Amino acid sequence: xxxxxxxxxxxxxxxxxxxxxxxxxxxxxxxxxxxxxxxxxxxxxxxxxxxxxxxxxxxxxxxxxxxxxxxxxxxxxxxxxxxxxxxxxxxxxxxxxxxxxxxxxxxxxxxxxxxxxxxxxxxxxxxxxxxxxxxxxxxxxxxxxxxxxxxxxxxxxxxxxxxxxxxxxxxxxxxxxxxxxxxxxxxxxxxxxxxxxxxxxxxxxxxxxxxxxxxxxxxxxxxxxxxxxxxxxxxxxxxxxxxxxxxxxxxxxxxxxxxxxxxxxxxxxxxxxxxxxxxxxxxxxxxxxxxxxxxxxxxxxxxxxxxxxxxxxxxxxxxxxxxxxxxxxxxxxxxxxxxxxxxxxxxxxxxxxxxxxxxxxxxxxxxxxxxxxxxxxxxxxxxxxxxxxxxx
Amino acid sequence: xxxxxxxxxxxxxxxxxxxxxxxxxxxxxxxxxxxxxxxxxxxxxxxxxxxxxxxxxxxxxxxxxxxxxxxxxxxxxxxxxxxxxxxxxxxxxxxxxxxxxxxxxxxxxxxxxxxxxxxxxxxxxxxxxxxxxxxxxxxxxxxxxxxxxxxxxxxxxxxxxxxxxxxxxxxxxxxxxxxxxxxxxxxxxxxxxxxxxxxxxxxxxxxxxxxxxxxxxxxxxxxxxxxxxxxxxxxxxxxxxxxxxxxxxxxxxxxxxxxxxxxxxxxxxxxxxxxxxxxxxxxxxxxxxxxxxxxxxxxxxxxxxxxxxxxxxxxxxxxxxxxxxxxxxxxxxxxxxxxxxxxxxxxxxxxxxxxxxxxxxxxxxxxxxxxxxxxxxxxxxxxxxxxxxxxxxxx
Numbered sequence: 080x081x082x083x084x085x086x087x088x089x090x091x092x093x094x095x096x097x098x099x100x101x102x103x104x105x106x107x108x109x110x111x112x113x114x115x116x117x118x119x120x121x122x123x124x125x126x127x128x129x130x131x132x133x134x135x136x137x138x139x140x141x142x143x144x145x146x147x148x149x150x151x152x153x154x155x156x157x158x159x160x161x162x163x164x165x166x167x168x169x170x171x172x173x174x175x176x177x178x179x180x181x182x183x184x185x186x187x188x189x190x191x192x193x194x195x196x197x198x199x200x201x202x203x204x205x206x207x208x209x210x211x212x213x214x215x216x217x218x219x220x221x222x223x224x225x226x227x228x229x230x231x232x233x234x235x236x237x238x239x240x241x242x243x244x245x246x247x248x249x250x251x252x253x254x255x256x257x258x259x260x261x262x263x264x265x266x267x268x269x270x271x272x273x274x275x276x277x278x279x280x281x282x283x284x285x286x287x288x289x290x291x292x293x294x295x296x297x298x299x300x301x302x303x304x305x306x307x308x309x310x311x312x313x314x315x316x317x318x319x320x321x322x323x324x325x326x327x328x329x330x331x332x333x334x335x336x337x338x339x340x341x342x343x344x345x346x347x348x349x350x351x352x353x354x355x356x357x358x359x360x361x362x363x364x365x366x367x368x369x370x371x372x373x374x375x376x377x378x379x380x381x382x383x384x385x386x387x388x389x390x391x392x393x394x395x396x397x398x399x400x401x402x403x404x405x406x407x408x409x410x411x412x413x414x415x416x417x418x419x420x421x422x423x424x425x426x427x428x429x430x431x432x433x434x435x436x437x438x439x440x441x442x443x444x445x446x447x448x449x450x451x452x453x454x455x456x457x458x459x460x461x462x463x464x465x466x467x468x469x470x471x
Numbered sequence: 472x473x474x475x476x477x478x479x480x481x482x483x484x485x486x487x488x489x490x491x492x493x494x495x496x497x498x499x500x501x502x503x504x505x506x507x508x509x510x511x512x513x514x515x516x517x518x519x520x521x522x523x524x525x526x527x528x529x530x531x532x533x534x535x536x537x538x539x540x541x542x543x544x545x546x547x548x549x550x551x552x553x554x555x556x557x558x559x560x561x562x563x564x565x566x567x568x569x570x571x572x573x574x575x576x577x578x579x580x581x582x583x584x585x586x587x588x589x590x591x592x593x594x595x596x597x598x599x600x601x602x603x604x605x606x607x608x609x610x611x612x613x614x615x616x617x618x619x620x621x622x623x624x625x626x627x628x629x630x631x632x633x634x635x636x637x638x639x640x641x642x643x644x645x646x647x648x649x650x651x652x653x654x655x656x657x658x659x660x661x662x663x664x665x666x667x668x669x670x671x672x673x674x675x676x677x678x679x680x681x682x683x684x685x686x687x688x689x690x691x692x693x694x695x696x697x698x699x700x701x702x703x704x705x706x707x708x709x710x711x712x713x714x715x716x717x718x719x720x721x722x723x724x725x726x727x728x729x730x731x732x733x734x735x736x737x738x739x740x741x742x743x744x745x746x747x748x749x750x751x752x753x754x755x756x757x758x759x760x761x762x763x764x765x766x767x768x769x770x771x772x773x774x775x776x777x778x779x780x781x782x783x784x785x786x787x788x789x790x791x792x793x794x795x796x797x798x799x800x801x802x803x804x805x806x807x808x809x810x811x812x813x814x815x816x817x818x819x820x821x822x823x824x825x826x827x828x829x830x831x832x833x834x835x836x837x838x839x840x841x842x843x844x845x846x847x848x849x850x851x852x853x854x855x856x857x858x859x860x861x862x863x864x865x866x
Contacts, residue, residue: 081652098679106652120721124701125687125747134701184825192804200781203823206800212782216697216705221784223792225697225707225716227634229624235707235714235786237697238633239622240677249644254822256651257474257499261827263658264476269826277821280792280803282640284491284532284818290789291816292521292528297789302611302620302632306519306529310611312620312630319630321620323609326514331838352519382606387596389612389631394678394685394692397618405601408675416729421686423679426642426672427649428598430665432656 080107081432085259087111087167088158090149090182092119094215094241095199095275096171097138098248103167103255104141105425105434111165111450112142113158113253115149116471118443123175128416130443136414139169140422142442145450146471149180153469156378160454162187162194167255171199174209184270195258197271199251218243221281227286231298236299246278305360308354309333312391314366315374330354332384337368410437444471473500474827478654480562481506481553482537483577485513487610487636488670489566489594490533491643496650497536498564498820498829504560504845505836506553507536509541509866512838526812534835535807535817541839541866548864550576555849558585561657562650566594569604579665589663590653594646598669613638617674624679624694631694642673702746703753704728707786709761710769717772718782720746727779732763755765811833839866 081298085108089100094219097112103111114122124132159181161404162168170177177183177198198204201213203417218340219225219237229236245335254271254292262268280287286297289305297305302321304310309330324333334342340365342348354361369377374390383390392400398409407424414420447470451461464470478501482493490505490513497503507513514531521528540556543549554577557563563582565572572578572593579591593599596608614620614632624631649666657663675682682691684700692700699705702720722738722745723850729738735758737743740751749756764772769785776783787795793804793816803819812834820829842865846856859865 081656102648129689133683134680137683167753170665202797203801206797208797214782216718217782217784220716220786221792223787223789224635225786226788229631230629233625235697236624236631239694240619240635240681246678250822252648253495255826258824261474267826269824271822271824273822277801277803280798281818281821282635286635286789287793287818288521288528288532292523295835299634302630321611321615323611348748387607389616391615391620392618393621394618394681397616397675398682402597402601402603402671403675406598406672408672423676423682426668426676427645428667429649429653431662
């Protein structure tokens with residue numbers, strides 16, 4: 080596997096941090112999730128089996144698990160010993176909390192100058208909002224994403240998936256892997272610092288461009304595109320489907336397929352800029368035709384013509400689609416007490432070192448004894464730590 | 472020095488997903504060579520609404536920090552040139568429809584014959600394999616087919632997609648992740664490999680929470696406006712002059728919110744006493760809260776919530792977001808001078824590395840701006856260069 084031999088300490092919870100370290104685990108890193116004695120909070124959401132919930136399973140596969148009280152002196156000492164032999168540490172506490180535990184970059188690099196220390200927070204480790212708590216919702220609102228999502232004139236809508244959490248997790252993975260390459264050159268580790276808010280802004284590349292270059296504020300457009308038309312969902316007799324006829328050639332083919340060839344000569348729709356400016360009129364003319372037949376009819380026709388188009392799937396339909404299946408997007412494993420559990424596959428296919436098949440997330444503290452023994456703790460010391468409630 | 476110093480990336484990409492992938496590598500110091508057709512260049516150079524002094528904003532956004540080589544891949548000398556370039560490179564990125572790279576002679580098999588260390592990344596609509604591999608795919612199509620659209624928008628309202636092209640952007644980020652993982656393997660073993668990802672898979676990978684919801688409850692996740700599947704209150708609330716967001720899902724934050732609203736009794740109400748109870752009775756809960764929040768303006772509530780330590784925020788438009796003090800303090804807006812367009816803004820690097828920080832240093836290149844210097848690096852003679860120019864192979 081690509082990241083074989085990489086040891087990652089994972090002090091994260093909920094979504095952004097666990098997603099980041101899960102992507103490292105998928106590619107072969109040894110990820111040790113260190114949780115408080117009661118387990119991370121998402122374990123206690125809607126339970127599938129004692130001590131495990133769907134939201135915990137979703138982003139913690141293929142990790143090892145420890146449960147350590149980091150507020151106890153001996154607990155912090157365990158963590159420092161672990162960090163001394165690790166390549167990467169990921170945390171998503173509020174800024175300042177890692178320092179109070181002695182687990183911030185400055186403290187740990189004294190123990191291991193090669194350590195890459197990654198912090199994911201709501202707003203970043205610096206700046207006026209550094210101390211604020213941040214959730215995906217807050218970051219979607221403040222980065223502008225919500226102002227450009229939904230239907231014009233409707234109530235605020237966020238992107239249905241937690242895009243700033245997941246985006247921050249992805250940028251963090253990217254930063255960690257870049258820092259690993261830098262370490263090859265310099266021999267030293269460094270701090271990687273990103274946030275939900277910055278991820279939301281970085282994903283707004285298109286919207287920022289529209290604002291800076293046209294002066295117009297990007298608005299919610301339902302399913303339509305800021306700079307292209309027709310490129311949106313259209314109504315069929317039994318629901319909606321999507322079509323992206325984003326250039327002159329595809330537009331000509333789409334118009335022909337709809338029996339709307341005269342529109343090609345209509346000055347309102349002759350060029351991309353005009354189709355965009357007259358999108359509402361164009362949509363009306365197209366929908367008058369598309370509502371007359373069912374989705375399946377249009378999708379078959381569009382596929383035959385080579386025009387990008389597709390259904391609007393529910394989550395179960397998406398997971399059952401033959402392409403998703405062919406690309407291994409659904410995996411399964413057994414979790415004690417919960418039985419057969421399904422998980423999403425890794426979206427990146429590496430030809431020589433593919434992602435590992437999903438293995439179960441850890442039970443709370445399941446690898447305490449094994450990892451402490453690897454660190455040189457004796458059986459007696461481990462018993463002692465357990466009886467004094469430093470480890471679970 | 473930057474983290475990806477010394478890494479050479481050949482970029483045969485267009486539009487958004489793959490240019491975003493290589494842009495992130497360029498931000499971290501990789502030498503990214505954008506290979507474009509002579510004449511018009513990459514399709515995004517065509518002028519639309521977003522332009523300045525005859526230069527396309529969308530092109531400039533996705534191609535900063537890169538060099539440009541204009542070469543005609545329809546002529547054999549052009550293909551030979553790109554192959555020579557690939558022989559010297561670490562990474563090759565393309566987002567043609569599957570099959571097109573082979574027709575051009577720049578597919579993985581052809582290039583690895585001369586450079587087995589090459590990491591070759593293909594980003595497509597649906598992936599290089601499977602029944603839909605040959606289909607064209609756009610962000611919109613992937614958002615629809617991944618289930619993302621089905622969970623976005625108002626409850627029971629018209630379809631809405633994520634306002635930003637998240638399948639494109641995520642495919643670009645997953646591509647960069649795959650490339651960097653493959654480079655780790657190459658540095659250990661000397662072996663390059665194919666990195667193959669797609670808009671559909673990237674968008675599906677972002678449904679971790681929703682797919683798990685379906686698998687663990689059997690229920691189909693629906694669009695919830697601004698609300699959360701498992702936590703409440705966690706959504707936009709109405710003030711007297713607009714909306715603001717609040718995330719107070721935990722018992723502690725919920726109690727703080729109730730106190731601040733002067734509705735302490737709500738945290739004692741059995742319907743709202745625990746996170747699962749609040750999630751199940753979300754509508755009833757909002758019906759209790761909103762009449763209070765609607766009495767005063769956003770600024771009042773945001774200040775009170777900040778004081779109480781309850782996560783909350785405005786719903787900024789892009790003018791507000793891009794001038795927010797935190798965005799500026801974190802260098803998320805960068806000023807550049809483009810040779811043709813003049814003064815432009817660009818987004819900054821969202822992940823901060825303390826020792827080898829990334830940076831936005833150079834605006835996007837003009838078409839073929841670096842053709843001559845790249846040919847010299849490949850040891851083409853002046854005479855050869857002149858001949859290639861005369862034949863229109865390079866520009």
